[in-house]
Amino acid sequence: MNEKRMKEEYLETLWYMDESKENSLEYFNREAGEELQPKLLDQLKEDEMISVDADTISLTEKGRDFTRRLIRSHRLAERLVHDVLGAEFEAGACEFEHIVNPDLVDSICTLLGHPRECPHGMPIPRGKCCIEHAQIVESSVIPLDQLEVGETARIAYVYAPNDQQLHRLENLLVRPGMTVKLHQRYPSFVIECENSHIALDERVAADIHVWVSAERHQAAVPRPYGRRRRRHELRHNLRRRQGG
Amino acid sequence: MVILLNTCYIRDVMRRIAIVGLPNTGKSEVYNHLTGDYNIVANYPLTTIEVKQKTVKIHGEKYEIIDTPGLHDLFVHSEEELFMRNFLLEERPDGIIQCIDSNRIRLSLRLTLDLIELGIPLAICLNSIDDTDLDDIGFDPNKLSGFLGIPVVDFTNDGAGAERLKNVLNNLTPSSLELSYGEEIDSIVNELEAAFPSNVPFRRLAALLLIEGDHFILEGLGLDGRDAVLAEERFQSLYRRTRSNPVRLLAKRRALLEEVILNGAGMISRTPAGKTARLFAEAARHPVFGFPILGAIIVVTYLLVVEGAGAVEGVLSGFIVDPVVERISSAVSSEFFRDFLVGPYGILTLGLFNAIVTVLPVLTAFFIMLGLLEDTGYLPNLSVLTRRVLGRIGLTGKSIMSLVLGFGCKTMATMTTRNIRSRKEKLIAIYLIAFAIPCSAQLAIDIAILGRIGVRAFLIYLFTLALVEIAAGFILNKILPDDEGEDFIQELPPIRAPKVGAIAKKTGYRLLWFLKEAVPVFVIASIVLFAAERTGILNATKRFLSPVVTGWLGLPLDIVEVLILSLARHEAAAGLLLNMVDGGALSYVQSLVAVVITTMFVPCFANIVAMCRQIGVVRGLAITLIINVSSFVLAGILNWILIAAGL
Structure with missing residues (x-):
């Protein structure tokens, strides 16, 4: 493994540590194992990517910005391999983040409908394309509220503002891999999943993402991405941030 | 002697069997069959909200059978959901029967997994088997039983199913399946x-x-x-x-x-529900067809309660009441005793006859209708239609269903609010349930009263109550501090054709409970009022309240009796009011105002207790007080508006 790769692996480790609220140097050393090269750490410190003192180690603001891109590529790659190819996701993705360019990453992200979690359930850092809701590449995954009434689709991802809600949906079998049929949009969304009918509000419906069926995809005319919907999503994201 | 005692002791060992399962999977049905008891069953979630138990002897063994509220799995997020799980963990029943709706088997498997991990002896009871063709879905109960290593019983509703279940009760074992994740x-x-x-x-x-x-x-x-x-x-x-x-x-x-x-278990495909049922379900929640269907249901209820029950009452009073009153009037010479029995506050006229001859037919008609709506599974579809309106007044999540249930029993509906996580939403829901929603018994009698003075009055009544609820909700939504609102996720039960026998049974039990609980109140109330009248207390109270009652509300002073009775039971008060309207004591406007105020005034005692349990005594009592004051203010306003409108 060359030095650049190695440094990037260190940065990723620090990102994971940060996600589990961990910043002890001892922990980092254990994670890095025998291969730890103090020289590389010093270089990272010189580049102002990390800050190290007696017993803690963490990413600097600059380091975070850089690593966010790595993590994003890594987790998107996992999604791609897991969702599209149906394969075990860890093997290929390791290398992926060191190679791809930002434009390619954004295209993959758009293709997958801007997923928010990797297959392990960890958050995928958002990119420019997510914030702008780019749909230049026709998405294969769309929110449930963009389905037509009577249409059937397979669920790709389910997001929820809190665990409780995710759990409720899970209990109703609204989960990735299940097939749902949209029965009604107004005054409430009604879907059919595994023989039971479930009423939802538009917020919940927008958080369930489904695969677009093949024939629809071919004939697809991109639906206008209305102002109303964008406003809704902005509000939704705001709420999510405040809630979290 | 000692040996004898010992065998007695062993014979008296009682095994506790808990019936658990997802909401709306027929737990109460199974409970009723096993115990011969009756717990209300209906085709929607939240029908049972408290644990109910009964000791029975089955094949010579003693069992305590426990009916429980719906449970999705053993994972809890909030203190409210803790209740059921703690029940299982702490009470540790000797056996569990998991009820599974055979139309939706997969949905129940998460709970099955948890119950297997729990390690308590288990049996699975497949319900709604009558509606499902098992061959159609390729599902074989025997295979499932073999796979899980526990008994799987198909529970048909004909007694044979109960017999099969009884046969497996004495040898329940934990599942032999070892789960790996x-x-x-x-x-x-x-x-x-x-x-x-x-x-x-x-x-x-x-x-x-x-x-x-x-x-x-x-x-x-x-x-x-x-x-x-x-x-x-x-x-x-x-x-x-x-x-x-x-x-x-x-x-x-x-x-x-x-x-x-x-x-x-060999399951390969799923079965779609019946076509007609699906069509009806879709129409019932459709934005265009849904409202006419709701309207039609209201019209039918109105006709049944006003015309149907009215005819029965006419016959009953012609054949029973009038002759009896006449006999007694001529036979009893003492004025005191004559009044005590058949006077205006007589124990027979106001108490027994009023309850049985006037109120009972009304309730019978209404309960049949309610049973139909419950057993078809129509009611939850209302939540689809009303959600947007209710969203404006801060009710976005589970509270919508609680509010709909309020039309059945306000106390039960208040108890279902324990599942609401948002404090704000919970408070609004509890307030609105207690305020201007008439419970089923009250609604039935209200309809009967208004039916006597015309359809227009009934419409004004509906409109007033709806307006009051929306206004109150709107204000509460504005003044209460925001918190994390809940999203709306509501499972809709499959529409089923109602069964005559089941509805007859349910109506019968409801009437029986009414007779057991409410009729004594009618009789006692008539005695209390009789005493209050004789001692002069009634008149003193009336004089004291006279400015408010006659001045502001424009009602005759006698209405004070109705208000007093409201404290005990609302349907008793409504029954008395019905009696007064029948006697021609109230004008058109007065009847309307009186019906509206008795609907809003003081939630019944059980409802107040339920409120206090959900949100604390201080808040519960505060809400009661606010409701009482606002009911007087609002009914007065209605009085003046009706007068100004020249009615």
Whole structure:
């Protein structure tokens, strides 16, 4: 493994540590194992990517910005391999983040409908394309509220503002891999999943993402991405941030 | 002698069997069949909200059968959901019967997995089997039984099903299936399990729940401070070691396990519900057709209660009441006793006859209608239609269903609000349920009263109450501090054709309860009023309230009696009011104002208690007070508006 790769692996480790609220140097050393090269750490410190003192180690603001891109590529790659190819996701993705360019990453992200979690359930850092809701590449995954009434689709991802809600949906079998049929949009969304009918509000419906069926995809005319919907999503994201 | 005592003792050992299952999977039906008791059954979730038990002898063995509220799994997020789980963990029943709706088997498997992990002897009871062609879905109960290593009983509603269930009760065993959740999860579970002190029960289940982020489980298992902290620390370090999200991994593994079980049971495809039923369900919640259907239901109810029950009442009073009153009037010479029996506050006229001849037919008609709506599963579809309106007044989540249930019984509906997480939403829901929603018995009698003065009055009544509720909700939504609102996710039960026998039985039981609980109130109330009148207390109270009652509300002073009766039971008060309207004591406007104020005034005692249990005594009483004051203010305003409108 060359030095650049190695440094990037260190940065990723620090990102994971940060996600589990961990910043002890001892922990980092254990994670890095025998291969730890103090020289590389010093270089990272010189580049102002990390800050190290007696017993803690963490990413600097600059380091975070850089690593966010790595993590994003890594987790998107996992999604791609897991969702599209149906394969075990860890093997290929390791290398992926060191190679791809930002434009390619954004295209993959758009293709997958801007997923928010990797297959392990960890958050995928958002990119420019997510914030702008780019749909230049026709998405294969769309929110449930963009389905037509009577249409059937397979669920790709389910997001929820809190665990409780995710759990409720899970209990109703609204989960990735299940097939749902949209029965009604107004005054409430009604879907059919595994023989039971479930009423939802538009917020919940927008958080369930489904695969677009093949024939629809071919004939697809991109639906206008209305102002109303964008406003809704902005509000939704705001709420999510405040809630979290 | 000693030996004899011993055998007696052994024979008296009682096994406790809990019936658990998802909401609306027929638990109460099974309970009723096993115990010969009757618990209200209906085709929607939340019908049973409290544990109910009865001791019975089955095949010579003594059992305590326990009916429980719906349960999705053993994972809890909030203190409210703790109740059912603690019941299972602490009371530790000797056996569990899991009810599963055979139309939606997969939905129940998550709970089955949890129950298998619980390790308590288990049997599965497949319900709604009458509606399902098992061959159609390729489902074989015997295969499932073999796969899980526990009895699986198909429960038909003809008594044979109950017999099959009774036969397996005395040899229930825990499932022999060992569940694995993949290497990563299994290793965490094993390490955690080992970290718990060995005297802790349900260690494996506790480990699984801890992984899912259930913060209540340590406390629930009675781990004291140090052990709990140690377990929590152990878990945290294990959690950090993984680079994935164990919650999601576990969910994924469970989904796989469910698949494995379904395959093991030979299930291949699903059955669609009947075509007509689906069509009706779709129409009932359709934005265009839904409202005419609701309207039609209201019209039919109105006709049934006003015309149908009115005819029965006419016949009854012609054949029974009039002759009896006449006989007594001529036979009893003492004026005191004549009044006591058949006077204006007579124990027979106001008490018994009023209850049985006037109120009973009204309630019968109404309960038949309510039973129809309940058993078809129509009511939850209303939540689809009303959600947007209710969203404007701060009711966005589970409260919508609670509010709909308020039309059945306000006390029960108040108790279902314990599942609402948002404090604001819960408070609004409790307030609105207690305020201007008439409970089923009151609504029935209200309709009967208004039916006597015309359809227009009925419409004004509906409009007024709806307006009051929306205004109150709107104000509460504005003044209460915002919190994290809830999203709306509501399962809709499949529409089923109602069965005549089931509805007759349910109506019968409801009337029986009414006779048992409300008729004594009618009789006692008539005695109390009779006494109050004789001692002059009634007149003093009336004089005291006269400015408000006659001045502001424009009602005759006699209405004070109705208001007093409202404190005890609303349908008793409504019954008295019905009596007064029949006697021609009230004008058109007065009747309307009186009906509206008795609907809003003082929630019944049980409802107040339920409120206090949900939100604390101080708030509960405060709401009661606010409701009482506003009901006087609003009814007065209605009075003046009606007068100004020239009615």
